Amino acid sequence: MRDLSKYQGIFPAFYACYDKDGKVGGGTVRRFAGYLKDKGIQGLYVGGSSGECIYHSVAERKETLENVMAEVGGKLTIIAHVACNNTADSRELAAHAEKLGVDAIASIPPIYFHLPPKGIAKYWNDISDAAPNTDFVIYNIPQLAGVALTVPLLQEMLKNPRVIGVKNSSMPVQDIQMWHDEGALVFNGPDEQLLSGLAAGAAGGIGGTYAAMPELYLEIFRCFKAGDLSKGREIQNECCRIIYKMCSTQGNMYAVIKEIIRLQGGPDIGGVRAPLLALEPGDKETVAQAHEMIQAAIAKYC
Numbered sequence: 001m002r003d004l005s006k007y008q009g010i011f012p013a014f015y016a017c018y019d020k021d022g023k024v025g026g027g028t029v030r031r032f033a034g035y036l037k038d039k040g041i042q043g044l045y046v047g048g049s050s051g052e053c054i055y056h057s058v059a060e061r062k063e064t065l066e067n068v069m070a071e072v073g074g075k076l077t078i079i080a081h082v083a084c085n086n087t088a089d090s091r092e093l094a095a096h097a098e099k100l101g102v103d104a105i106a107s108i109p110p111i112y113f114h115l116p117p118k119g120i121a122k123y124w125n126d127i128s129d130a131a132p133n134t135d136f137v138i139y140n141i142p143q144l145a146g147v148a149l150t151v152p153l154l155q156e157m158l159k160n161p162r163v164i165g166v167k168n169s170s171m172p173v174q175d176i177q178m179w180h181d182e183g184a185l186v187f188n189g190p191d192e193q194l195l196s197g198l199a200a201g202a203a204g205g206i207g208g209t210y211a212a213m214p215e216l217y218l219e220i221f222r223c224f225k226a227g228d229l230s231k232g233r234e235i236q237n238e239c240c241r242i243i244y245k246m247c248s249t250q251g252n253m254y255a256v257i258k259e260i261i262r263l264q265g266g267p268d269i270g271g272v273r274a275p276l277l278a279l280e281p282g283d284k285e286t287v288a289q290a291h292e293m294i295q296a297a298i299a300k301y302c
Contacts, residue, residue, distance in 0.1 A: 041076065074101075105135070109124075
């Protein structure tokens with residue numbers, strides 16, 4: 001029986017890393033990967049929404065993953081999101097990820113044209129076939145993909161022995177319980193409900209704000225495992241307040257987070273790629289406030 005223990009824990013979604021010219025920078029990727037590894041996380045989710053994947057070329061996505069693996073491959077569990085909006089490019093990225101030795105690949109359904117379940121299953125199985133020795137994770141994020149995972153579709157996908165489970169970013173915690181009851185390993189997606197997701201059966205979490213405050217999410221996970229739900233709820237509530245603050249700027253949330261990481265003494269990984277909105281001058285005070293909230297929460301709880 002396959003050992004899935006390496007998928008338990010906290011997995012920050014890896015942010016797009018740019019040099020001063022706005023190009024994907026290998027050195028920047030490596031510095032950021034090393035910075036996160038030193039925080040004590042379980043692994044990284046590379047090439048997903050937080051990685052601005054839909055704005056990157058196949059070559060850029062390969063370069064990012066190559067540098068992540070060069071820095072932390074074998075030291076962290078690496079899940080590579082390989083979906084593109086066509087099967088051929090997705091298969092190319094899947095084969096490339098397997099060659100690099102990632103632990104798992106993941107994929108959203110095709111976006112824009114809403115395929116029927118049979119078409120989605122074929123798309124995912126075709127991608128999985130290109131990486132025949134690698135675990136496969138379904139990425140369910142209906143609010144962005146426009147298509148929601150269903151129990152019958154999951155049951156069909158679980159016939160593929162490489163499919164281990166679901167990165168679930170839908171908001172209903174009930175979805176985690178449903179996927180778990182079907183025998184799937186589940187990652188909680190919405191950062192605002194990590195504690196609830198763990199209670200519903202998630203093995204761990206993959207989150208877009210984890211890299212801004214990994215200490216807090218690691219402590220939530222520790223509290224859940226220790227049965228200290230009172231403290232876990234306190235930290236979860238504080239994380240939610242920080243997220244609401246991050247989302248109150250004019251600039252994109254990932255632009256906010258990248259600036260927070262710089263304020264924390266982390267690596268400069270650039271801004272965000274257009275059409276995502278960069279920070280505006282009026283955002284700086286809010287960014288500073290969010291940074292201060294994170295530091296205060298870490299001092300209090302960690």
